[in-house]
Every structure is written in structure tokens, then in C-alpha cells.
Amino acid sequence: MSEGELLTPPDRVRVPMAAAAGIPGRTSHTAASYTDQNIALWRPPLRSADGDTLRDAGVIRARARDLVRNHPYAKMAVRASSIGVVGKRLRYSCRPDYKFLGIDHEEAVRWGQEFERVWEAYAHGPEPLVDAGKRMSFSQFMRLAHRMRFVDGEALATMEWAPGYKWRSCAQLVDCDRLSNPNGKPDSAYLKSGVALSDLSEPIAYYIRHGHPGDFGLINAETLKWSEISRRTAWGRRIVMHSYDLERAAQTRGVSALASTIVDMKMGREFVETSLQQAILQASYAAVLVSQQNYKDALEIIAGMSPDKAKTVTDLAIENLEAAAAFHESAQLRFNGSKVPMLFPGEDLKLLTPGNKGASLAEFQSQSVKAYAAGMGVNPVSVSQDYSNVNYSSAKMASADSWRHYEVMREDLIGDIAMPMVDAFLEEVFHSGALELPKGIKPFEFYDAKHALIKGVFLTQGAPNLDPVKEAQAAQMEIAMGAKTLQDICAENGEDYLDKLDQQAAEQKARAVRGLVPVAMPAAAPAKDEPTDKPET
Numbered sequence: 001m002s003e004g005e006l007l008t009p010p011d012r013v014r015v016p017m018a019a020a021a022g023i024p025g026r027t028s029h030t031a032a033s034y035t036d037q038n039i040a041l042w043r044p045p046l047r048s049a050d051g052d053t054l055r056d057a058g059v060i061r062a063r064a065r066d067l068v069r070n071h072p073y074a075k076m077a078v079r080a081s082s083i084g085v086v087g088k089r090l091r092y093s094c095r096p097d098y099k100f101l102g103i104d105h106e107e108a109v110r111w112g113q114e115f116e117r118v119w120e121a122y123a124h125g126p127e128p129l130v131d132a133g134k135r136m137s138f139s140q141f142m143r144l145a146h147r148m149r150f151v152d153g154e155a156l157a158t159m160e161w162a163p164g165y166k167w168r169s170c171a172q173l174v175d176c177d178r179l180s181n182p183n184g185k186p187d188s189a190y191l192k193s194g195v196a197l198s199d200l201s202e203p204i205a206y207y208i209r210h211g212h213p214g215d216f217g218l219i220n221a222e223t224l225k226w227s228e229i230s231r232r233t234a235w236g237r238r239i240v241m242h243s244y245d246l247e248r249a250a251q252t253r254g255v256s257a258l259a260s261t262i263v264d265m266k267m268g269r270e271f272v273e274t275s276l277q278q279a280i281l282q283a284s285y286a287a288v289l290v291s292q293q294n295y296k297d298a299l300e301i302i303a304g305m306s307p308d309k310a311k312t313v314t315d316l317a318i319e320n321l322e323a324a325a326a327f328h329e330s331a332q333l334r335f336n337g338s339k340v341p342m343l344f345p346g347e348d349l350k351l352l353t354p355g356n357k358g359a360s361l362a363e364f365q366s367q368s369v370k371a372y373a374a375g376m377g378v379n380p381v382s383v384s385q386d387y388s389n390v391n392y393s394s395a396k397m398a399s400a401d402s403w404r405h406y407e408v409m410r411e412d413l414i415g416d417i418a419m420p421m422v423d424a425f426l427e428e429v430f431h432s433g434a435l436e437l438p439k440g441i442k443p444f445e446f447y448d449a450k451h452a453l454i455k456g457v458f459l460t461q462g463a464p465n466l467d468p469v470k471e472a473q474a475a476q477m478e479i480a481m482g483a484k485t486l487q488d489i490c491a492e493n494g495e496d497y498l499d500k501l502d503q504q505a506a507e508q509k510a511r512a513v514r515g516l517v518p519v520a521m522p523a524a525a526p527a528k529d530e531p532t533d534k535p536e537t
Contacts, residue, residue, distance in 0.1 A: 049248035053255050054193045061152050061177070064258040067265055068151055073372050073383050074258065074265060080382040081150055084406035085413065086143045087460035092119050092422065093496050096438070097452040103440040111438040112456070113498065115426070118435055122167050122425060130421070132160045132172035138421075144173060145243070145417055146409070150376075152176050154244035154254035157417055158208075158229065159237070159424050169428045171241075171421050176253075178209040182226035192252045195242075196228075201250055205230050206240045235447065237424055243416030261375035268368045275361040377405050403463040414458050422454050462493040 027033050034040055045051075067074040094115050098108035123130050123138035130138045149155040156174045179194040181187065190197050196205035211223025231240045244254025258265075365384070373380035379402040381390055390398075429435045430446055441449055478484040490497040508518050 049251035050187075050192055050253070052248075053251065053253055054187065057153065057193075057253055057255055058177070060256050060259050060262065063262050063266075064151050064256040067258060067262065071265055071269055073369060074261075076383050076385070077372065077376045077378045078147060078150055080378050081376070081406070081409070082143050082146055084378075084402065085146050085410045086139060088139070089124070089460065090139045090142050090418070091459045091496070092116060092123070092418075092456060093459055093491070094119070094454065094456040097455045100452045101438065101441060101449055103438050107438050107440070109498070111453075115429075115435060115453075118429060119422065119425065129165055129167050130170060132162060132170040141171065141173070142413065142418060146413055148173065148176065149243055149245075149254070149409075149413065150257050152254075153256040153259075154242065155413070155417065156206075156208075156243075157241045159239050159241070159421070167425070167428060169424050171417075174208060175212060177212055177214070179206060179253075180209055180213070180226075182207050182209075182228075195252050197252070203231055203240075203242065203252075206242070237427060238420035241417045241420050243413060245412070257376050261372050264368065264371055264375075268364070271364065272361065377409075378402060399463060410458070410460070418458060419454065423450065426450065426454055457491065459491055459495065 026035075030036065031039075034043075064074075068078055069075075094112035096103075096108040096112050098105050101108065128134050128137050128140075130136075131141055136144065145155040145157065154176050156176050156179055157171050158174060160170050160172050161168050162170050181191060181194055185191065187193060191207075194207045195203050196207070198204050206229050207226045208229060209223070210225045210227065211220075215223065229240050232238055244251075245257075247255070366386075369384045370380045373383050379398050381387060381395065381398055382402070387395075427450070430437070437443065437446065437449075438453075475484070475489050479486065479489065485497075486500070487497040490500055511518060
């Protein structure tokens with residue numbers, strides 16, 4: 001063996017890594033394979049969050065709006081989500097952070113109740129002062145904001161100042177189509193689809209067009225202008241409120257919740273329309289006259305005739321039809337007032353019905369509505385309104401799962417839009433002198449204490465109560481064990497526990513004046529004893 005052979009043995013010869021794997025082009029993960037025939041042509045682009053959304057968001061919004069206008073399941077999904085997130089009334093319960101403020105708990109509760117009364121008069125009073133257009137109450141405003149966030153993928157609102165009213169602070173919802181770069185300016189690192197960004201990707205300003213880009217018949221010089229609106233004032237007051245669901249880092253605009261279901265819902269709607277047309281055809285029939293006349297013999301006779309005496313097939317067919325029509329017209333046989341059909345000799349009457357070879361429409365809708373609801377994050381039973389195959393356990397689990405999703409969406413919407421509105425309103429209330437600060441807080445400390453003063457929750461109706469007896473017993477046991485308080489139970493039902501206690505005190509006082517026995521809390525129902533004696537059979 002030579003020296004060169006010792007230095008380079010055969011088992012140490014370098015080979016390509018792919019060839020060593022045994023399969024050419026083999027990847028470590030099968031999900032990244034470009035040789036697998038099932039996914040070889042599946043090559044989605046690898047872009048940033050804005051690269052995936054900004055270019056396609058407009059088309060998705062238009063198609064989502066069309067589905068909500070015309071598809072019953074899409075419309076019901078939006079309605080169910082709006083009821084679950086906002087409800088019939090969204091009530092603000094102020095609970096100042098007394099520990100941060102350094103004041104007594106009683107003083108914080110007293111001031112919070114006073115501010116609640118002022119806010120309720122402003123938000124749900126006889127005159128809609130909270131809306132800049134003076135058309136919606138606060139709850140209606142939030143329902144529309146949630147609808148925009150659900151269908152369009154984002155909700156955009158601005159704080160305005162309307163002179164001539166008792167409270168000048170008001171909010172206005174803006175169509176997100178108007179949020180765009182001025183004069184068609186291309187996107188850059190600091191300007192993306194109408195949003196001006198800082199070095200840290202913080203939104204600092206918004207460019208809002210004066211008119212909708214789709215109003216071609218209403219275009220004038222004013223609608224072709226843009227206004228640059230700062231997100232905050234110099235002292236921190238929010239002016240623009242932009243709410244959307246963040247799915248990736250550095251995402252500037254939102255995407256509709258219907259994006260993953262648009263294709264399925266569109267094709268499903270076409271399948272339903274086709275099935276309905278097929279059902280109409282199945283309910284109809286066709287009457288066909290079948291003749292036994294042999295046209296082959298007639299053609300042979302015609303071929304044997306001289307050219308000047310031969311008749312064409314058309315002439316013979318017309319003569320045959322005329323004879324048949326004359327025969328049917330002359331046959332006026334009736335039985336009990338009804339005409340008896342008489343066929344021409346050699347004819348037969350047959351009824352033809354189309355067959356049904358398509359899939360079951362009910363089964364298709366039952367499966368498709370689950371996919372629609374999963375993509376939009378709603379309860380499939382609420383969308384389909386079909387409770388035929390639902391029991392208590394499944395309904396309870398579906399309701400609880402949907403309610404958790406609604407709670408998350410409610411908190412996002414409140415943090416992005418509702419709380420900045422409360423913050424702006426408190427600022428006007430303080431500067432106008434309509435409400436004094438809690439005892440122990442100086443006026444110059446207002447802006448440092450403002451976030452602790454407006455601390456609270458927004459209450460709406462509770463989760464669906466499928467069994468009132470079981471729900472009440474469970475709540476009573478949780479209070480007895482100390483797992484929950486009366487404030488927690490009332491908040492889950494959309495009520496303020498202080499209002500409940502005040503009302504109970506007033507009712508007990510009224511009962512005492514009338515000599516009635518006070519109402520006591522009922523004890524938990526004892527478990528039923530099992531029977532010891534079995535009945536005779």
C-alpha cells in the first residue's frame with residue numbers, strides 16, 4: 001500500500017450531503033420538500049407582515065362586505081359576534097386605583113360613582129352626545145366599531161371637538177378605506193398605507209382622505225385632499241384610535257376575520273343556488289310525444305320518385321304535423337267535464353323527471369357551517385341556528401368557548417377605543433369644573449393621576465344561561481367558598497354590585513315600612529336521598 005492510499009482511504013472520501021442522505025434533494029423536514037409531488041408546487045411567498053396584508057387587504061375587504069350583504073351565514077356571524085362582544089348595553093364601571101392615588105377606598109368608591117353618573121348621562125343620555133354625527137349612543141358606537149373590526153379587519157375613529165353642545169368631546173368613526181398614502185405615494189419604511197411610523201415603528205400620524213376613493217360621482221377638489229392627523233396631542237390626549245388584531249410583529253393594518261372563509265363561502269353559496277335550481281327541476285315534469293312512424297321507408301320512397309314529383313323531408317314532416325294537429329283538434333271527448341286526450345295513431349305520451357345525482361344539501365350545509373364558524377371565531381350553532389342535534393353538555397361547552405373568545409375581543413376593543421374616549425371625556429370634565437377630583441389629589445396632579453382615576457371595567461350581559469338553577473347554585477357555592485365575590489358575580493352578569501346593594505337596601509327598607517318579613521338568601525338545595533325500598537314489580 002502506498003503512502004497516498006494511507007492518507008486518503010476510500011471510506012473518508014467526501015461526498016455531497018444530499019447524496020449521502022440517499023434521496024436527491026432530501027430536506028431535513030418533509031414540510032420543506034420541493035420533490036414531494038403533493039406539495040412540490042406549493043411555494044407561498046415569504047414576506048413581512050405588511051407585505052402579506054397591505055397589497056391584498058383592499059380586495060379582501062370588498063369581498064367580505066359583499067358576503068355580509070348577501071350571505072346569510074356571514075351576516076349571522078357578524079350579528080352573533082356583535083351581540084356577544086358588545087351586547088345590548090356596554091356600561092362603564094369606574095373603580096379608581098386608590099392605592100396608587102394614596103386615598104381612602106371609600107373616597108375612591110364615592111368619586112367613581114359620581115363620575116359614572118356623569119359618563120352615563122353623556123354616553124347613553126336622551127341626546128347622543130358621544131357621537132360626532134349625533135346619531136348613535138355609546139353602545140351603538142361600539143357595536144359599529146366592532147362590526148368594522150370584524151368585517152374590514154380594523155376600526156378607525158377620531159376624537160373631535162364640537163362647539164355648541166354641553167360636552168364638546170365626541171368621537172367619529174372613519175371608513176378605513178380613507179386611510180391611505182396622500183396622492184398615491186408609495187409605501188416606505190416610515191409611511192405604510194396611510195400610517196406614519198417612527199424609528200421604533202410607533203404610529204405617530206395618520207393620513208385620512210377627505211372622501212371615499214370609490215365615490216366616483218362625488219369627486220371634487222375637496223375629496224382629493226388628505227389630512228395629516230397626529231395620533232396624540234403634545235400633552236398625551238388621544239386623537240386617532242386604530243384597532244385591529246395583531247397577528248405578526250410590525251403589522252401596520254388589519255385583515256378581515258372572514259379572510260380564511262371567503263372562498264369557501266362563495267363556492268358554498270353557488271352550490272346552494274345550484275341545488276335549489278335542481279330541486280325546482282325535480283318538482284317539474286316533461287310530456288313527450290313518441291311516434292312510431294318509420295321515416296326510413298318514406299325516404300326510400302322519396303328516393304325512388306322522379307325529381308319533379310319527390311317531396312322533401314321537411315314537406316312530409318309539415319304534412320304530418322298538420323294532420324296530427326287536425327286530429328287532436330277534432331277529438332273532443334270528455335269524461336265528467338274533463339277532456340280525454342286522444343293521441344294520433346302511432347304516438348305515445350311519456351312523463352320524464354330529472355334524476356338527483358348531487359350531494360345532500362343538508363349534509364353539506366351542516367359541515368360547511370362548522371368551517372365558516374371556525375374561521376370567523378364564532379359558535380357554529382349560533383350561525384346555523386340549528387339546535388336539533390345539541391344537548392346540554394355540548395351547548396354549554398360551545399357557549400363557554402365562544403364567550404372566552406368574545407371576552408378577548410371585547411378587551412381589545414375597549415382598550416383601543418373605549419378607554420381613550422373615557423380619558424378624553426374626563427379631561428374635559430375636569431377642566432370645565434363639572435366634577436372635582438377626589439379628596440387628597442391636587443389639581444396639578446391630574447395628568448399624573450388620570451390613568452388611575454379612569455381605571456375600571458365595561459360591563460355587558462353575561463354568558464348565555466342554559467340552566468338558571470345550576471348556574472345560581474354554582475355561584476352561591478363559589479361565594480361561600482370565597483372563590484368569588486358578589487362583585488365578580490354581578491360583573492359576569494353585566495351588573496354593578498353597588499347598584500344591587502343599594503337596591504336591596506331600598507327594598508328591605510320598603511318591606512320594613514309595610515311590615516313584611518325581610519327576604520333572606522336561600523340555602524343551597526340539599527342532595528336528594530336515594531330510596532331505600534324498591535317498589536314491587
